[in-house]
Amino acid sequence: MSIYRSLPLLALLLLLTTGCDSEKTAEPDSGGQVTVRYMHMGVAADDGDNNPYVTRQFPDAVAEHFPDIALKSEMLPEDPYTKTLLVQLSSGEGPDFFEWWPMRQLEELVAAGYLQDLTGMDILNRFTPDALEGYTINGKVYGMPKGLSIMATWYNKELFEQHDIDAFPSDWPSFLAACEKLKQAGVTPIVMPDEDRWFIQFGLYQLAASIVYAADPDFDKKLLAGERAFANSPWREVLLMYKSLYDRGYIAPGSLDIGAEKAAALFNDGKAAMMFNGNWDYARLTANPASRGAGSAGGLKSNGGANDFQRGFMPLPGNEPGQPLLLSIGPAGGTVINANTRHLSEVLDILAYQFDPDSPLYGLYKQNYDVFPMYKGEDLGIPEFQDYTALSKTHDSVYFSNQAWPVGVADALCRGFQDWIAGHGTVDDILAAMDERLEALRD
Structure with a gap:
């Protein structure tokens, strides 16, 4: 995978290993x-x-x-x-x-x-x-x-067409409307493997691209300089927007019990219309569907079982209509x-x-x-990426947020959001935990 998940606290690990024998013990060759x-x-x-x-x-x-x-x-x-x-x-x-x-x-x-x-x-x-x-x-x-790695939304083009969604939404209100249309038709809009907590970042950073960085591209520099904090920042809106997808029933229930393989199988079997992920998971998310024994998760309804279908790959839009849509692209x-x-x-x-x-x-x-x-805009000759490649030539992009944060901050984000999904804590608890971790690691 990717590679753009939260990391443990480097300083803590260094403390844990303090006093260890640092003399190298070479592995013998044979x-x-x-x-x-x-x-x-x-x-x-x-x-x-x-x-x-x-x-x-x-x-x-x-x-x-x-x-x-x-x-x-x-x-x-x-x-x-x-x-x-x-x-x-x-x-x-x-x-x-x-x-x-x-x-x-x-x-x-x-x-x-x-x-x-x-x-x-x-x-x-x-x-x-x-x-x-x-x-x-x-x-x-x-x-x-x-x-380059790209965070985006994998989606089932045929399910969208069957329910009169002509194009992938280009702003937040139209994205919510598409999710509601799918839900009302008995289709699970989104499946996410929240058991593997680093996947939580894959939706959040896409939203943050347009919400946080469009207005303040130097936000992370200010964070590291101690001039900004996560609390009382646009990150609060990002978290609330993403959590609303769970509260509205757009993300499959029981996501904390779904891992990456199971989520991919449910998407490939046509049991959910979308999944937030990246270009790095291309092989897993374009595998020919088959009976994998994934079973049902959280009451997901089958939309025809193991059918092959056309897949799309487009950005989750956090922008309001008429406002800039920024892409989430990083090294x-x-x-x-x-x-x-x-x-x-x-x-x-x-x-x-x-x-x-x-x-x-x-x-x-x-x-x-x-x-x-x-390089940005390179045509890889992969059909699923063609629409995104064309979009990247006309839209600005932002690196993945955790690529600019000290090791450990994203982990506080993902753990806190898992707790929030489970009914514990609040949005402000998450932001406070991120600020606390940032303060400890800033230097």
């Missing part, structure tokens, strides 16, 4: 091979493997091309991945290279001295300057991105190298091979990550 470790997030909450490239294709291709290198590939679910990785890095260990998030989240690892400086290396010639921007800190480059997650790796030359050889357009490994890589454009 059979004359150098063992190189690679870590990647992305195992779904229900333990389903959603990235065969990482678990099988990548290691096998490296073994075939580099007989002296054994690539040990590891995958963990989002929360364990981050916690495990930060603990290892703080003790001077960790994988030789791994996946990480851009911008502020990258900045914290750079400040801690955990990442290899790649500035000036030939491998960076594979990327456009725009793509590298999210991995550039103080003029130095620390990572290799997949491209995608990418590959970084451990500053303490003992195998820098081997890692660079592996990555150079992966990004060589003439290598079979590059072909496998692009098959898995071809949904990430390298």
Whole structure:
């Protein structure tokens, strides 16, 4: 997945590891091979493997091309991945290279001295300057991105047409009207996997693009400078608007018991008209529907069972009619190298091979990550993205909010919203928790 989920508190993890033996204990190599470790997030909450490239294709291709290198590939679910990785890095260990998030989240690892400086290396010639921007800190480059990530609304075009919704709504009132029309027709408008709390961000940041940043593009800079707070800001409106989708019955009931795989299956089976997600989940949300044993969740009604249908991908509009609609587009997650790796030359050889357009490994890589454009407005040749690509050429965009926040703030947001869905707490409790976490992490 994505890669644009909330992260645990780095400072807390550093405290937990204080006093740990920081002397490196190298993993012994065997059979004359150098063992190189690679870590990647992305195992779904229900333990389903959603990235065969990482678990099988990548290691096998490296073994075939580099007989002296054994690539040990590891995958963990989002929360364990981050916690495990930060603990290892703080003790001077960790994988030789791994996946990480851009911008502020990258900045914290750079400040801690955990990442290899790649500035000036030939491998960076594979990327456009725009793509590298999210991995550039103080003029130095620390990572290799997949491209751009996009948050949007996946929707069932045929269900929309069947209920006389001619086009995807372009403002908030028309979006609510479309949801109400679907609901009155017995169709579940939206399914969300709130059991996996980071998915809560995928709707919120789309709304925030138009509500928070259209009027104040420097909002996050002011937050970090202590000039603004979440409380008494447009973020209150964002949270209330998103919660109204639950209160009106537009999001499937029982969402706290629905995980990512189940939500995708319900969408693919035509049992819900929409799901807030991103381009990174293309494979899962365009899979040919079949009987998956997903059953019913929260009283979802079947709309014809396992039918194939045309899918659309468009922004959730937070704007009022006539006001600007901003898109939610940010740098995608990418590959970084451990500053303490003992195998820098081997890692660079592996990555150079992966990004060589003439290598079979590059072909496998692009098959898995071809949904990430390298620049805004790039036509990927993917039908589901064509309307969004056209829109991005005429509309401004905003990075994902958590990409500018210190690690831990988005986690407070998602946990608080989960509690709110469950009937505990208020919107102001969430904002206060975010401000409290921000204050603790600002410096």
